């Protein structure tokens with residue numbers, strides 16, 4: 001299987017193969033590529049970003065650490081269902097330990113629409 005390492009801008013093209021029961025990665029310029037290739041075929045993870053509607057606007061949010069890719073839609077639902085507070089600031093944690101992962105959901109931006117007069 002071929003994939004592009006996304007751990008740095010070099011974007012190395014990795015070849016990930018199973019040889020004698022062991023996962024072998026080639027094409028990586030550094031050890032982080034090997035780690036990435038092995039994780040992608042055994043336990044792929046992603047940082048999830050989203051936008052949540054709040055009273056009068058939206059907030060942008062993200063996971064604090066990458067979570068298992070298979071939990072993507074569960075995390076989005078948890079964000080959607082999170083109670084809406086009166087005010088938000090960048091860095092606020094809106095969900096701790098989302099979906100049983102060790103990741104929190106934090107606010108990365110607050111966009112309040114101007115009120116019509």
Ligand code: SF4
Pocket residue numbers: 005006007008009010011012027028029030031032033034
């Ligand atoms: S293998 Fe290393 S150098 Fe290549 S993209 Fe990944 S992190 Fe960057």
